[in-house]
Amino acid sequence: MDHFLYRDGTLHAEDVSLRDIAATVGTPFYAYSSATLTRHYNLFHEALSPLPHLVCFAIKSLSNIAVLKTLGDLGAGMDVVSGGEYLRARAAGVPGDRIVFSGVGKTREEMRLALTGGIRQFNVESEPEMRALSEVATSLGVIAPITIRVNPDVDARTHEKIATGKKDNKFGIPIDRASSVYAEAALLPGLKVVGIDVHIGSQLTELEPFEQAYLKVADLTERLRAEGHTITRLDLGGGLGIPYTRSNEAPPLPSDYGALIKRTVGHLGCEIEIEPGRLISGNAGVLVSRVIYVKEGQGRDFLILDAAMNDLVRPSMYGAHHDIDPVIEPAAATLPHTYDVVGPVCETGDTFAKARPLAPLSEGDLVVFRSAGAYGAVMASEYNTRPLIPEVLVKGDQFAVIRARPTFDEILNRDTLPEWL
Numbered sequence: 001m002d003h004f005l006y007r008d009g010t011l012h013a014e015d016v017s018l019r020d021i022a023a024t025v026g027t028p029f030y031a032y033s034s035a036t037l038t039r040h041y042n043l044f045h046e047a048l049s050p051l052p053h054l055v056c057f058a059i060k061s062l063s064n065i066a067v068l069k070t071l072g073d074l075g076a077g078m079d080v081v082s083g084g085e086y087l088r089a090r091a092a093g094v095p096g097d098r099i100v101f102s103g104v105g106k107t108r109e110e111m112r113l114a115l116t117g118g119i120r121q122f123n124v125e126s127e128p129e130m131r132a133l134s135e136v137a138t139s140l141g142v143i144a145p146i147t148i149r150v151n152p153d154v155d156a157r158t159h160e161k162i163a164t165g166k167k168d169n170k171f172g173i174p175i176d177r178a179s180s181v182y183a184e185a186a187l188l189p190g191l192k193v194v195g196i197d198v199h200i201g202s203q204l205t206e207l208e209p210f211e212q213a214y215l216k217v218a219d220l221t222e223r224l225r226a227e228g229h230t231i232t233r234l235d236l237g238g239g240l241g242i243p244y245t246r247s248n249e250a251p252p253l254p255s256d257y258g259a260l261i262k263r264t265v266g267h268l269g270c271e272i273e274i275e276p277g278r279l280i281s282g283n284a285g286v287l288v289s290r291v292i293y294v295k296e297g298q299g300r301d302f303l304i305l306d307a308a309m310n311d312l313v314r315p316s317m318y319g320a321h322h323d324i325d326p327v328i329e330p331a332a333a334t335l336p337h338t339y340d341v342v343g344p345v346c347e348t349g350d351t352f353a354k355a356r357p358l359a360p361l362s363e364g365d366l367v368v369f370r371s372a373g374a375y376g377a378v379m380a381s382e383y384n385t386r387p388l389i390p391e392v393l394v395k396g397d398q399f400a401v402i403r404a405r406p407t408f409d410e411i412l413n414r415d416t417l418p419e420w421l
C-alpha cells in the first residue's frame, strides 16, 4: 500500500497534488511519501516484535538524508555499504550503535571512519577483510564487533544481477567453511565475534529461499556455539520484494516474513537484525515526468519524456517494469493507446516500456513512474549532461525539496582545465 492516490481527478502524494509540485520544482523529479516510509518501517518493526530486534534500513536503496532522518527518528537502524553512506546515516542523526556496515570491499579508511565514529557491527565478508579490520582496530586501540557473512548456497530465484546467496557469487564465505573462519576470527586481537550475517538477494517474491537460508543459519548458530563462540546476534539481511505491477502479483507480506523468522531462528535467543531496503522505500516514491513529444513511428507511437535512463536506470539495466500513470486521471471509459515510452538519451537502451497501453497523452502532460523510490535516485547519473533531478519529500499537506536540481554552472564548474591545455 502507498499514499499516491487520485483525488478530484489529480494524482496526489499524500495531501499534495503532484501537479502543484511539478509547477513549483519543474520536471522531472522524484517525490517520496513520509507516510509510506513510516508505514513500511512499522510493518517490519511489528512483524519482529516481541523478539529483540533492530530494523536496519538499507541506505543504498534511497539515501537522501531527509529520508534517513524520517526513518531514524522512528528508531530505525541503518545498513551502510560505504564510508559515504556511513556519513549520510550520521548526518541524519542516527547514532553509531544503530549502524551496521556491510559490503564486500570495505577499505581500511572506511573501517577507520566507522571505528572512530561509532558502529554497531561490521558484517565481514572474507578472511583478508577480517585480518585488515583486526589490524585497523588494534592500531586505534579499539575492538571491532563483527558478524561474518555466510553464503548459504541458496537460489533466491530473482534477477541474476541481484542474487547474492549462491556459492558462485562474490558475497560472504561459504557456509561449509564457517567453522574455520570463525576459529581464526576468535584469535584475531582486534575483533569480537557477536553473530552471523546472511543476505541472499533482492526482490525476492517467495519466502522459501529465506526459509532455506535461515534454517542453515540456525544450524550454524548451534554448531558455532558448540565450538565455543558467543553468538548473540543474527543479521538476516534484506531482500523482500515488492509488487511492481497492479496485476495479481502478491509478494509475501512483512508479517509473513516475521513469522518465518520467528519459526526458523526465534528459539535461539538472539537479537535479530534485518536490512530491508526496497520494501521500505520502493513504493514510497514516484518519478514524475512530462511528455515532450508524441512521435508517430512506423507501426508504433513513441511517448518521448523529459525523464531518461540516467534518472531511472532500472528498466534499461534490469529489464524492470514500472507502472506508468497519467497525473490527470483519465475518464473511466477512455480507451488505451499503445506507446513505446522513451527518454531523450542517445541510445536505444533509453526505453522505459515497449507497447505499453496507456490513456492517450499529449505534449505537456504529466506522468508518473510508480514504485520508483528504491534504486531510482541513488542510481541516477548525469549521462548526456542531464542534471541530477530533484527529490521532494511530502508529509501530509507539506512538501519540501530535499535535494535541489544543480545548475549548469555547478555542473560545468566541476570540470577543471589543466594548466598546460
Ligand SMILES: *Cc1c(COP(=O)(O)O)cnc(C)c1O
Binding pocket: 058, 060, 061, 079, 102, 103, 199, 201, 202, 203, 237, 238, 239, 240, 275, 276, 277, 278, 279, 374
Ligand atoms: C542490497 C542489500 C540490502 C537491501 O536489499 P533490498 O532488496 O533493497 O531489501 C540489504 N543488505 C545487503 C547486504 C545488501 O547488499
